[in-house]
Every structure is written in structure tokens, then in C-alpha cells.
């Protein structure tokens with residue numbers, strides 16, 4: 143059995159980077175324990191506050207952020223923390239070499255129904271400043287708190303998957319995860335159809351048409367409503383995830399956040415052989431203009447993302 147610490151030593155010689163990843167993994171292992179007993183502790187409800195995005199915070203959004211913050215503070219290598227739950231970037235260490243951007247609890251609307259939630263993180267060099275393209279990431283990962291807790295991680299090479307054992311250690315369970323090139327599954331919130339642009343409408347219409355339609359095959363639709371869970375399924379067995387720009391989100395630039403949702407997920411999906419796009423460019427090439435910036439997100443199996451890109455290219 144290979145542990146996370148053993149895998150990290152084969153992936154990077156940078157001990158400080160290994161330390162930061164280890165801190166995020168330790169924070170997530172602690173959070174897995176908190177989530178397991180959250181209904182008993184009465185923690186699945188609202189916190190009574192709103193975050194900078196104007197969204198009602200759940201008690202566990204705040205608890206998750208506190209856990210990540212405590213672990214990263216103890217690690218002097220992190221200069222700045224950017225979090226969905228913090229209005230401003232928070233300086234942690236004047237000498238730190240890294241920026242961590244995190245969605246400490248993704249999919250928190252699923253908490254009260256005991257459906258998979260997650261933690262997403264992105265690690266960047268602090269020398270590059272707060273607003274760096276996704277391409278500048280040094281590492282990224284997420285944890286899916288499902289029937290098993292899975293940590294999915296990529297530094298610069300392959301994407302590895304770890305499973306949390308009962309003693310709290312992360313054990314390697316896959317070393318080179320690959321997103322299958324082709325798939326017959328798409329994930330989109332179809333209740334938003336009336337807001338969609340022509341490209342999204344066209345792609346979904348072609349897919350739903352099945353074997354006799356332009357795509358020439360049958361599709362299934364899946365939507366968990368936790369990005370982590372939807373992307374984990376796509377990483378494991380293929381598919382495409384779409385949260386495109388639509389007429390309702392256009393003034394905000396999209397729904398999902400660039401620095402701590404779209405960029406780390408794109409780093410992982412592209413590292414596993416898949417593609418990411420806003421419809422017009424790879425998400426990893428988007429120039430950030432703000433730490434809580436939103437962006438259209440389309441990612442997954444190459445063939446499917448290319449089909450969507452073709453629709454966008456039609457103009």
C-alpha cells in the first residue's frame with residue numbers, strides 16, 4: 143500500500159509544497175470526520191450569515207473554512223489563503239511561498255439530504271500574485287466525501303486518487319486516472335434551459351436526440367448538484383459537465399468561481415486527458431480579474447467538449 147506521503151516524494155522534490163498538500167489532506171481528513179456526524183451534532187443547517195457572494199452560509203461552510211485555515215496557518219509555507227468563505231485574501235505568513243485558493247465545502251446545499259459534498263483546492267506560487275491564470279497552478283486537488291472519502295490530486299504529472307482509511311491515512315487507489323475520450327453522459331442543470339445560449343441549447347438538443355440525432359448515439363443525463371461529485375464521476379468514467387454562461391448569470395460572468403472551482407477542476411481534468419473550456423478558450427488560460435470572479439465552465443471527455451466548442455465556433 144502506498145500512502146500519500148510516499149506518493150508525494152515521488153512527485154516533487156519541493157518539501158514545502160509536499161507540506162502544503164499534506165496540510166490540505168489533513169484538513170480534509172478531519173472534515174470527513176466532522177461531516178460523518180454532522181446530523182447528530184445538528185450542524186447541517188444555516189450559519190445565519192451570508193458570504194461575499196451573497197449566498198447564505200451553512201454552519202458547515204464556516205466550520206470547513208475554519209478547519210482549512212487552522213491547518214494552513216500551522217504550515218508556514220502558505221503566504222495567502224483565498225477562500226469562497228472569506229471576503230478578502232488572508233495573509234498567513236510573510237515568508238510563505240504559496241497561495242492556496244479553496245472552496246472548503248462544495249455543494250453545501252446537499253448537506254441536509256446527505257448527498258456527496260467536497261473540498262476543492264488550488265496551489266499557486268505566491269511570487270505570481272493573487273490573480274494568476276490556472277496554467278500557473280503548481281498543484282490542485284479535491285476531496286469527495288461520498289461512501290468513501292476520495293482525494294484526487296495532481297501536481298504536474300498524472301492524476302492520482304487516494305482513499306481515506308479508518309485510521310485517517312490517505313492510501314493510493316489509482317495512480318493515473320484518465321477521463322475516457324468518448325462518453326454518453328452529460329451533466330447540466332436542465333431547469334435553466336430557458337436561460338441558455340444557442341450553443342448549449344444545440345448541444346443538449348443533439349444529445350437528447352439519441353441514436354438517430356446528429357450525435358448518433360444515446361445519452362444519459364446526471365446532475366448531483368455538487369460540482370465535486372459530478373466531476374469525480376466524469377474523471378472516473380467520462381462525461382461532460384456544463385455550467386455555461388446564460389442570460390441569468392451573464393451579468394456575473396457565470397455561476398462557478400474561477401480561482402477555487404473552475405481552475406483546480408480544469409487542472410485535474412486536463413491532466414487526466416480531458417478538456418476544459420469557457421466555450422471560447424481553455425479555462426486555464428482565463429486571465430483573472432478578481433479573487434471571487436465567476437466563469438462559464440464546460441469540462442470533461444474530449445469528444446464531448448469538442449462538440450460544444452463547435453457550437454460556440456458557429457458564432
Ligand SMILES: O=P(O)(O)OC[C@H]1O[C@](O)(COP(=O)(O)O)[C@@H](O)[C@@H]1O
Nearest residue numbers: 245247248249250251331367368369
Ligand atoms: O444549484 P445548481 O444550479 O444546481 O448549481 C449547483 C452548483 O453549485 C455549486 O453547489 C456551487 O458550489 P458551493 O456549494 O460551494 O457554493 C456547485 O457545486 C454545483 O455544481
Ligand SMILES: [Mg+2]
Nearest residue numbers: 245248249403
Ligand atoms: Mg462550490
Ligand SMILES: [Mg+2]
Nearest residue numbers: 226245247248
Ligand atoms: Mg462552497
